[in-house]
Amino acid sequence: MTKNIAIIGASGYTGAELIRLIATHPDLEIAALAANSKAGQEMAQVFPHLRHLELPRLVTWEEIDFSGIDLCFCALPHKTSQEVISQLPGHLKIVDLSADFRLRDPAEYKRWYGNDHAAPELQKEAVYGLTEFYRREIAKARIVAGTGCNAATGQYVLRPLISASVIGLDDIILDLQCGVSGAGRSLKENLLHAELSESTNAYGVGGTHRHLGEFDQEFSQLAGREVRIQFTPHLAPMNRGILATAYLSGDPAAIHDALATAYADEPFLEVLPMGETPSTHHVRGSNFCHIGVVADRIPGRAIVVAALDNLTKGSSGQALQNANLMLDLPESTGLMLAPCFP
Incomplete structure (x- = not known):
């Protein structure tokens, strides 16, 4: 039976990505699209690449009749999302893509x-939405909080290693490159082409990036003790993608084995042969995450590199993966599309 879907915040990048994915989903129908700032417009005006789809006209979220909606994706900024979701009907299943229910x-x-x-x-x-580690809770939840895209990438690298006790917990360094779409669609001076192209820069340096709240919460709970990692993200001059590099103490072979074992049956997590590393091009536009392990020249040290698409596996693809579980549909439905290369 087809499930009716609403998307609030459909005029942002994650909203457009949700529409792209749901368009070929056999069991979901987009019944309502909301974008208060662009209410009254057709999606083709906002995103011409979706022109071929028959989609409802954009409305304000207050205009949606939720009585016939099975699940709502909320792709709004933080703070706004809490205010809107608190006014939605209590029966409604919700996947929130903002930061408002992660912590x-x-x-x-x-x-x-x-x-x-x-x-x-x-x-x-609210249930934390890192699907591979919370799928039982997600399947029973009414509200699922999507993770941060940076936070998801780092956790795919580190969670199995913390659980298997194969790395030191006090000297974890995570360096991450993120595409510009991770900053959203709002106009910002530092994201202008002349400001960003041919350049890259660190931001959130010294422990100020908000996704550290998720790392602190999840890693400390997992380890049963406080875990604080060093984390520096960098804005890269590419539209989409995340490449995370973790510098770790531990036996490289044991680290590779722990990751390979943890993800052996996961449809979207690919652990590469020992010594290989991934590229953001290899996962572009897909719900896959590729992870590689390399032994450092210093004995007892390893480098782990992960790549995913921040808009798909890091956000909208993850959201659809969670929605499938919440609606009792096969988890990978609509998500097995191959990456777009080059």
Whole structure:
């Protein structure tokens, strides 16, 4: 039976990516699209690459009749998402792509995002949306909080290694390159072509990047002790993609084996043969994440490199993967499309 879907925040990059993925999903029908700033427009006006699809006209989210909607994706900025979701019907299944329900402790949300939590009661029922590690909880959840794209990439590298106790926990360094679409579609001076092209820069340096809140929460819970990693993201002059490089202490062969074992049955996590490393080109436009392990020249040290598409596996693809579980559909439905290369 076809499930009816609504997308709030359809005029952003993650909203467009959701539409692209759902367009070929055999069991989902887009019944409503909301984008308050562009209400009244056709999607073809906002995203001409979707012109071939028959899609509902954009409306404000308040205009949507949710009585016939099975699941709603909310692709709004943080703070706005809490305010909107708190007004949606209580029966509605929701996948939130913002940061608003990722951190379980409202005090931690205020610390990292600077606002009081607007929906603390809803926070209690929200499940963290890293599918491969929370799929049982996600399948039963009403609200699922999508992860940060940087946070997802780092966790795919580090969670199996922390669980298997094959790396030192006090000297983890994560260096990450992220494409410009990770900053959203809003106009920003530093994202102008003349400012960004032929350049790259670090940001959130010294422990200020908000996705550290997710790393702190998830790694410390996993290890049963406080884990604080060094993390520096860099804005790269590419449209989409994340390449994360982790510098770790531990036996490289044991690290590779732990990752290969953890992801042996995962449809979207590919661990490369020992010594190979991935490229963002190899996963572009797909829901796959490729991970490679290389032994460092220093004994007892390893380098792990992961690549995923920030808009797909890092956000909208992950959201659809979670929605499939919530709607009791096969998890990989609509998501096995091959990467676009070159």
